[in-house]
Amino acid sequence: MKKFLESRFLRLLVLVLGIFATSDLALAQTHYILTNDDLAYPFLTGVGFFTVGTNGLPVFKQQVHTGTFGIGGGYFGMNRLAVLDSGTQQCVFASEALNGFIAGIDVSTLTVGGTTTGSSTDSGTANGIGLVMNGSYLYASFSSSNTIGTFAVQPGCSLTFIGDTSVIGLQAGIINGMAIHGSMLVTSYTDGSIESFNISGGTPVSNGDEQISTATVNSADATYVNAIDITKDGHYAIFGDTSTALSVEVSDISSGKLARTTVYKSTASINSSNIILSPDETILYVVNTQGATVSALFFNKSTGKLSAGCTSGPLAGLSQNWSYLAGITLMSQTGNGGGVYVAEFGTVSGIATVPLSLSGQKCSLQEATGSPTIDPNTPGVLSIGSFPPRSF
Amino acid sequence: MRGMSRWLLAMAVCGFPFLKPAAQDCPARPNSGTVVADPFSISSQNGAITAQFTLGHSVDSAGYTHYCYKYRAPTQVVEAPTLRVNPGDVINLNVVDQIVADNSMKMDMAPPPGPPCGDGGAATINSTNVHFHGMNVPPVCHQDDVINTLIQPGSPGFQFNVHVPTTQPPGLYWYHPHVHGFTEFQVNGGAAGAIVVNGMEKVRPEVAGLTERVFVIRQQYLVPWIPGPYQLTLNYQTSFLAQFPVIDMKPGEKQFWRVANATLQDFLELQVQVNGVAVPLEMIALDGYPLAQTRNQNTILVPPAGRAEFIVQAPTSGSAIFVTNAYSTGPTGNADLATTLATIKTTNTAASSHMPESAPPTADGVKFLNFALQPATTQRKLYFSEEFGGTNGPIQFYITVDGQKQKVFEPNEQPVITTKVGAIEDWTIENRALETHAFHIHQIHFRVLEVDGKPAPNTDLRDTIEIPFWEGKGPYHSVKLRMDFSDPTTAGTFLFHCHILLHEDLGMMHKILVTP
Numbered sequence: 001m002k003k004f005l006e007s008r009f010l011r012l013l014v015l016v017l018g019i020f021a022t023s024d025l026a027l028a029q030t031h032y033i034l035t036n037d038d039l040a041y042p043f044l045t046g047v048g049f050f051t052v053g054t055n056g057l058p059v060f061k062q063q064v065h066t067g068t069f070g071i072g073g074g075y076f077g078m079n080r081l082a083v084l085d086s087g088t089q090q091c092v093f094a095s096e097a098l099n100g101f102i103a104g105i106d107v108s109t110l111t112v113g114g115t116t117t118g119s120s121t122d123s124g125t126a127n128g129i130g131l132v133m134n135g136s137y138l139y140a141s142f143s144s145s146n147t148i149g150t151f152a153v154q155p156g157c158s159l160t161f162i163g164d165t166s167v168i169g170l171q172a173g174i175i176n177g178m179a180i181h182g183s184m185l186v187t188s189y190t191d192g193s194i195e196s197f198n199i200s201g202g203t204p205v206s207n208g209d210e211q212i213s214t215a216t217v218n219s220a221d222a223t224y225v226n227a228i229d230i231t232k233d234g235h236y237a238i239f240g241d242t243s244t245a246l247s248v249e250v251s252d253i254s255s256g257k258l259a260r261t262t263v264y265k266s267t268a269s270i271n272s273s274n275i276i277l278s279p280d281e282t283i284l285y286v287v288n289t290q291g292a293t294v295s296a297l298f299f300n301k302s303t304g305k306l307s308a309g310c311t312s313g314p315l316a317g318l319s320q321n322w323s324y325l326a327g328i329t330l331m332s333q334t335g336n337g338g339g340v341y342v343a344e345f346g347t348v349s350g351i352a353t354v355p356l357s358l359s360g361q362k363c364s365l366q367e368a369t370g371s372p373t374i375d376p377n378t379p380g381v382l383s384i385g386s387f388p389p390r391s392f
Numbered sequence: 393m394r395g396m397s398r399w400l401l402a403m404a405v406c407g408f409p410f411l412k413p414a415a416q417d418c419p420a421r422p423n424s425g426t427v428v429a430d431p432f433s434i435s436s437q438n439g440a441i442t443a444q445f446t447l448g449h450s451v452d453s454a455g456y457t458h459y460c461y462k463y464r465a466p467t468q469v470v471e472a473p474t475l476r477v478n479p480g481d482v483i484n485l486n487v488v489d490q491i492v493a494d495n496s497m498k499m500d501m502a503p504p505p506g507p508p509c510g511d512g513g514a515a516t517i518n519s520t521n522v523h524f525h526g527m528n529v530p531p532v533c534h535q536d537d538v539i540n541t542l543i544q545p546g547s548p549g550f551q552f553n554v555h556v557p558t559t560q561p562p563g564l565y566w567y568h569p570h571v572h573g574f575t576e577f578q579v580n581g582g583a584a585g586a587i588v589v590n591g592m593e594k595v596r597p598e599v600a601g602l603t604e605r606v607f608v609i610r611q612q613y614l615v616p617w618i619p620g621p622y623q624l625t626l627n628y629q630t631s632f633l634a635q636f637p638v639i640d641m642k643p644g645e646k647q648f649w650r651v652a653n654a655t656l657q658d659f660l661e662l663q664v665q666v667n668g669v670a671v672p673l674e675m676i677a678l679d680g681y682p683l684a685q686t687r688n689q690n691t692i693l694v695p696p697a698g699r700a701e702f703i704v705q706a707p708t709s710g711s712a713i714f715v716t717n718a719y720s721t722g723p724t725g726n727a728d729l730a731t732t733l734a735t736i737k738t739t740n741t742a743a744s745s746h747m748p749e750s751a752p753p754t755a756d757g758v759k760f761l762n763f764a765l766q767p768a769t770t771q772r773k774l775y776f777s778e779e780f781g782g783t784n785g786p787i788q789f790y791i792t793v794d795g796q797k798q799k800v801f802e803p804n805e806q807p808v809i810t811t812k813v814g815a816i817e818d819w820t821i822e823n824r825a826l827e828t829h830a831f832h833i834h835q836i837h838f839r840v841l842e843v844d845g846k847p848a849p850n851t852d853l854r855d856t857i858e859i860p861f862w863e864g865k866g867p868y869h870s871v872k873l874r875m876d877f878s879d880p881t882t883a884g885t886f887l888f889h890c891h892i893l894l895h896e897d898l899g900m901m902h903k904i905l906v907t908p
Contacts, residue, residue, distance in 0.1 A: 073783030127782050176781065190786045222788060222798040226781055244777040244790065244798060244824070270824070271779055290724070290780060290826055292864035314864040323723035323826070324783065345783060346723070382783070 032107070032387040033058040033329065033341055033351060036080040036094045037378035038070030038128075045070040047081070047094045047105055048375055050351065056331060058341065058351050058373040064110050066103035068096040072380040073345075074128030075143060076273035076289055076326050077177035077188065077226030077240065080383035082131035082138055084153065091157035092387060093138055095129035102131065102140055104157030107387055114158030118142065118149035122164060128382070132180045137162075137202055139185060141175040148175065148187070150203045165204045169193035170212055179228035179237065181392070184253065186237045192216025192224035194239065194251070196258050209257040215241050215249050218263065223247050226273040231281055232392040236304040240275035240286060246295055246311075247272055248286060250304045264306040269293045274328045278337035279390055283309070283356065283363075285340045287328045292318045294325070294342055294354045296363050312365035315342070315352045317372060322346025326382040331355065333390050339365065341384060349381040350374045417448030417490065418460035418582075419471045421628040425635030428627050428734060430606050431586060432463070432470040435748055436481045443475075444486040444549070447520050447569075447583060456612050456623075459491075459569075459581030471628065472585030474606050475567070478751035479589060480558040483524075488549035491518045506885075509533035511544040515571050515803075518545045520578060522552060523570035523834070524587065525697060526680045526855045528759055528879070529554050531835050531886035538570035538834075539803070539885060539903070557881065559759035561837075561853075562591035562750070563680030564650040564699040566608070572803055572901075576656055576893035580616040582628060584608065584654040590750035592648075595682045595758070598674065598703060602648040604747045605639070609716075609733065611655035616894070624658065624716070624731050637734040639714060640742035641706035648676070648747070650701045653694040657892040658728050659828065659858060660694040661717040664736065666707045674703035681760070681837055681853040691717070695830040695858040697891040704736075712736040722861025724780065725827035760837050760853055763876040768818040770811065775822040775868070776829045776859065776890065776900065789900035791831075791890060800899025807885055807905035815877040815906075822868040823859040829895065832856040833875070833888040833904075842872035856891050883908040 031052045039045035046065040050058035074080075074097065084091040090107040096115075100122055104113040123144035130141040138159055140149040147166050151159040167175050173191025180186075183200035184207075192212050197204035215223040223243040230237050235254045239261065241247035246269045249261035269291030276285050281301040287294055288311070296309040315325065322344035330337035331353070339355035350372035357364045375381050422429070434443050445461040452458060461472045475483060510521070510533075521541040529536045534553050543550045565587040569578040586606050593600035606627075613622045623630050629637040641647055653660050663670040670690040675683055679699050692700045706712065713735055719728040773794040780787050790798045793808050811817060818841065821831050837853040844867070860869045889901030 075782035077781070127784055190781055220797060220799055222790070222800075223779075224781065224786075242779050242781040242786075242788075244779050244788075270777075273781065290778070292826075318826075318864040319720070319723045324780065 034081055034092055034385040034387060035343070035351070035375055035378070035381045036383040037063065038072055038080065038380040038382060039378050040072035040380070041069045041098055044068070045096055046377070047092060048377055049110060050373065055370065056355065056368060057353050057370050060373070060376060062110060063377045064105050064112065066094060066096055066101070066112055067115065068101045068103070069098035070380065071097040071125060071128060074382060075176045075226070076324070076382065078128050078130030078141060078143070078383070079327065079385070080128055080131060081385040082133040083385050083387050083389040084133060084135070085388045086135050089155065089157060090387065092385070093131055093133065095124065095131055095140060097124040097128045100124060100129065100142070102129070102138070102151065102159060104159060106157045113156040116151060116159040116161055118161050119164050121145050122147055122149050127174070130176070130178050132178045132185070134180055137199065139178060139180065139204065141178050141187070143174055146174055148204055163203050167195070170210055177226055177228040179230045181230040181234040184234065184256070186228050186230060186253070186258065188225040188228055188239060190224065192221060194225055194258055196253065207257050211258065211260070213239065213249055214261045215243070215247050215263045225249065227275050229275055229277045231277065231301055238275060238277065238284060240272045242271055242273050244270055246286060246288060248275065248284065248297065248306060250306065252304060264297070266308065268295055268311045274326060276328050276330060276340065278330065279334050280336055283336045285328055285337065287325045287342055289325050292325065294340060294365050296356055296365055298361065310363040310365055312354055312367060315344070315354070315367050317344065317348070317350070321348035321350065327384040329384050329386040330390060333386065333388060343381040343384045344372055345380060345382055347379050348374060349379050351384060416450045418450040418458040419462065419469055424630055424632035426629065426638060428629055428637045428639050430745065431608065431627060432465050432473040433476050434463070434473050435476040436478060439480065440482045440484055441475055441477060442484040444488065446488045446490045449491045455614055457581045459578040459583040461583055461585060472582070474586040474588055476588045476590060476748060477556050479556055479560045479591065481556045483552060483554040483556065485522070485552040485554070486549050487520070487522055487543055487552065489518070489520050489543045489545045489547065491545045506540040509537055509541040510550045511542055511547045513542060513544055515542060515573060517574050517577055519543065519571050519574065520569045521571055522567050524554055524565065524567050526565040527554065527587065528557055528560055528836060530881045531884040536835065538887065542571065556589065557759060558756045560589050561681045561758050562589045562595055563677045563682060564588055564652055564701055565680045566652045566654060566699070568654065572801065573897050576616045576897050579654065579893055580612055580656055582610055582612065584610060586652050588650065589680065590748065592677065592682060592701070593747060594750060596676050596686065598686055599648040599676055601746065602646055602703065603744045604648045604650065607649060607651045608654050609651065609660060611658050613656070616656060624655065624733060626733050631732065636732050639734045639736045640739055641736055642740055642742045643738040644706060644708045645742070646703050646705045648701070649704050650699070651694065652699045653696055655696050657696050657726060657894065659696065659719045659721060661719045662692045662694060662700065663690060663715050663717060664704055664712055665715055666712045671705070675700070676703060677701040678852050679837065679854045679856060683852060693858065695856050695891065697830065697832055697856045706736060706738050709738060711738065721828040723826040724778065725861060759879070760839070760876055763816060763839070763874065763878065766816050768874060769815050770817040772809065772817060773820045773822070775824050778825040778827060787898065789890065789895045789898050791900050791902060801901040805903060807903040809904040810907065811877055811904065812907045813877055813880050813883050817875040817877070818872055819875055820870055820872045821859060822870040824862055824868050826861050826864070828858055828861045830856055830858050830891040831888070832891040834886040835882050836876060838873040838875050840871060841874050844869055877906050880908065882906045
């Protein structure tokens, strides 16, 4: 009997724990692909949540209305989504550029926790509002006012505005890409300038290293930095360039300041405005914004050097459905990422699925059968993201 | 370029001060749904045209900014008259800039690099000059120089003395402002008119005795650099709802139409449709140059700045429509929409207007006639390319000589191509952008040798040609063009560029130097 009871108790315990574990696990492991729908007035915008089908393709789940309006376009390198997975809360923050709102969505309930604005002069109506965050602060780059707003993260996926920092490129450029690592925030400007800030106190303070990137200097302004990523150890900042070629730059930031960038250039495709490092930092994925392709470059995280990898064929639907490739996110948050999801901006916006195949030092990227997945709610997808996010 | 981006941004941020109410300087434009009149013509007398144009500026009740070349005709002030000349004539044109400077608009471009021609100073939205598009005249001050010529508001004016060559092909040309950075504004406002070099009937007798019509198709945006709704106008007449401009023809009548594409960026795919079916058009000339043989086409593609001259036959009864079809300029190009340009009504009372008597042909023949038979002395490759940092920019537009650095045009740049009088060159021009471009070179015509690497079906002489967008896969579209610099009057520095005017203003343009 005792044995039976023990056995029943243990079974029950296992069952209860199992249910708990399963539900918790299920919640934690729900993999969402996210879109900032950026719908312009008079259409209320929102964030699209897609689950991942068994074939790896995104499957539309629902759109969470954020109650405001986007602008239907803007800079490629600005990520209009920031994802928080802190253990205490799971949130997706989305910028809504027409009104300057930043909305926080609770991932567990897919409801809006709060919307916040910056100062009365903060504005991103021209080309959008970019977002990056750590566990404590969210930074918003406002493209019209050329300011970085600092917001403290609050419970319930809400934010509190702390203050503004005015910024400008050395040739009067507008803030574009941002990336964050530890106490460093790195920014790019539309004139080819790059700059880093110390954010240990919350509000960004320039590190005094603003400079024109090497590619911009070498090309006499014919190339300029756009999106940014930073290695897990904070040793290197990587910049995707707007260019008529594939152009990527790497800066050593281990000193706490930006060093002069090294340029990696290839004629494999056109424009490289968006980039993302794989979780294991062996692959740098590049969106060839105007080349209609995606490239994968091999990255050596010890040396910061890039080497040639592979480029996909043209993704389906150019011209008929979409005009530009834009944001990028990983198919998997482990290993080499397994490939990428890419935002397609156009009259019929969607998400392309481009898996990576790797064999030694040879790779291939090929758009998945059935790709792209049409986003039913917007023609303006520029920014996409993943929940849970990459760990760095 | 970067400055230009800032300037555009500042404009976007600060608003559009030029949209503020302006003095109503320009003549009233025709009402929608009325019969289309030809532009007023000024014909040369005793080998010369002597006229004064005054550039004015208005904003109409719908908010469209007008720029107008005003000419005082005997009974009224008219807008952008047609200049009719014979080969060998001189156009003595005095141009006065009467735009009232708007001090809220202080943006400007650097002064021209060379010795000033005209008033000098910085180029602003209120400065002007004139390009005689397609005319094979020297690129020098007082003729067809647009690099150094500036006319400023309030100055006494500037005198052009354009010597039309005796070998100038008979056909349709046009004139328009060409101040770097600001061309789009004034052309968007309508500052453009036709030039007819007489004598087409001597070369293409098919047109002798026909009623001649001159149609200038313009395009107006509310704000020219922002993609959005636009209007196409036919001799300044817009369509409003179903009220289209009306072209009167006698039933079954043949007319000789001379059509200039004076739009900012619209690739016109022209058709005349009867009961919804395109009817054959008898092509006579392209870009002012008579075709070697006429040919029938149902559709005529005319890129921005191009001209087409053709014979149209009216239906024997009922009506027809003159349309431009929708034309895809590529994923990053602006949409060119299908538009009804006019309704063609048949009536026995339609007016006739024959071409004026032209001067006897000269013994010099027609320029460029046989140069394609000569071997090319030089081969060059150029390409169009673009880069976008976002959907709204920043955007860079390049035309690059292969092997050189990509750069946008700067007024003080050195020529990217140097050649010499006597050179015959083959230029292959690729389009590596996701947008169709229109290549134009000043001072000369070129012969189209190849399209996409294959012999061109029609080796026409042109001064502007479309190169379709890249589809994202396969080879780039290209044209191979034969350039003739054999005429000593081509000596000097002049321009080649994309004739989508926003692209030109943003630097998709460079200089060529032809040494004597």
